[in-house]
Amino acid sequence: MNAQIIALQCPQCGGTDTVDARVARFGYEFTCKHCKTTSVLVINSKLHIRTGGEHVCVDCGRVASSNARYCQCGASLVAQCRSCLKEFPVDHTLCDFCGWPSGLDPSSPEGHVVRSRRAIKELTNYDPNSVAAGFKELACIAPTQEAAEAVLAYYQRRPKAPFRGHALFVLGKMGPIGVAALVEISKTELCPELIESLSQSGEAGAKALLEVIPRAMRTKPSADFSPAPGLISKLGKCGPSAIPILMEYLLVQGFSAYAREALVQIGTPAIPELKRLTGFFADWDNKQLAKRVIQEIESGGRDANGN
Numbered sequence: 001m002n003a004q005i006i007a008l009q010c011p012q013c014g015g016t017d018t019v020d021a022r023v024a025r026f027g028y029e030f031t032c033k034h035c036k037t038t039s040v041l042v043i044n045s046k047l048h049i050r051t052g053g054e055h056v057c058v059d060c061g062r063v064a065s066s067n068a069r070y071c072q073c074g075a076s077l078v079a080q081c082r083s084c085l086k087e088f089p090v091d092h093t094l095c096d097f098c099g100w101p102s103g104l105d106p107s108s109p110e111g112h113v114v115r116s117r118r119a120i121k122e123l124t125n126y127d128p129n130s131v132a133a134g135f136k137e138l139a140c141i142a143p144t145q146e147a148a149e150a151v152l153a154y155y156q157r158r159p160k161a162p163f164r165g166h167a168l169f170v171l172g173k174m175g176p177i178g179v180a181a182l183v184e185i186s187k188t189e190l191c192p193e194l195i196e197s198l199s200q201s202g203e204a205g206a207k208a209l210l211e212v213i214p215r216a217m218r219t220k221p222s223a224d225f226s227p228a229p230g231l232i233s234k235l236g237k238c239g240p241s242a243i244p245i246l247m248e249y250l251l252v253q254g255f256s257a258y259a260r261e262a263l264v265q266i267g268t269p270a271i272p273e274l275k276r277l278t279g280f281f282a283d284w285d286n287k288q289l290a291k292r293v294i295q296e297i298e299s300g301g302r303d304a305n306g307n
Helices: 110-120 130-140 145-157 164-172 174-188 191-198 201-219 229-253 257-266 268-278 283-300
Strands: 005-009 018-021 029-033 038-042 045-046 076-080 087-089
Touching: 029 076, 029 110, 110 130, 110 145, 130 145, 145 164, 145 174, 164 174, 164 191, 174 191, 174 201, 191 201, 191 229, 201 229, 229 257, 229 268, 257 268, 257 283
Parallel strands: none
Antiparallel strands: 005 018, 029 038, 038 045, 076 087
16 A cells, blocks of 8 residues: 655745655654755644744644643643653654653663663763763663673773773673673683673573683682682582582682582582592591581581581
8 A cells, every 4th residue: 555645835935845644743843855944744734833832732733832731622732751751842752851752661672772772872971970871771671782792892992991890790681692792701801790790690691600710710810800719609500510610629629618608509419429529538628528518418508507
């Protein structure tokens, strides 16, 4: 079916043009291609040059003064922004205060796309408050590949930026999309914040920890990163897949509170390997610690004191 076309005449120069009827609602802004005058569509499909902040009723097309809140047909002449909650003329397509599209629900999938793109734009701003606001927004909306790439680019291109930690935190909130970016970062640099973000990223983050933590533990201490023993406790989130890494660690380093925490979190699947490992320990202390961890797992996570 062919779209209906409406013929319009510029009120300034008399020049004519056509517009698709599907977009030509009352209040529609039209810019003349001849004289560049901007006018609005009003009642009887006429164009009107708005003056003094006049409103156009989107229901009937009547023109009302700037201080009018209702049209003579009874329709409201103001709308409340779904984002900032301020009022703006009902015939405007964007909120006059925050630029949010009229009638768009910020919590809808389409709203999340708009919010994401606005937040991405904030990351390119040199105002620290704008950058912080952008990261805050990205942390609480549905993740997109576009957003993950923008946050990764911010982290990689601005090595001395004050919000790099925020970037890692946001990537950790993005699920598998963000985890892929975190793993990419870990290939060239490691920091405690990156490990923590992966540990908060669910199943995808847990799988990535199996790759990243062993590399972190082999990293030589530097001014930027010193691998802490506590990293080994994060392997508890990885489940039984982390058992071989933990056993290798225990053979070299012996037992620690962090290793015990990880093993208890993994639970019953770790017991057979712990029993086997007990035979490899030459010193009495590690043998006893292994037995205590086994007892703790078997008792449902309670230690020898019942805690």
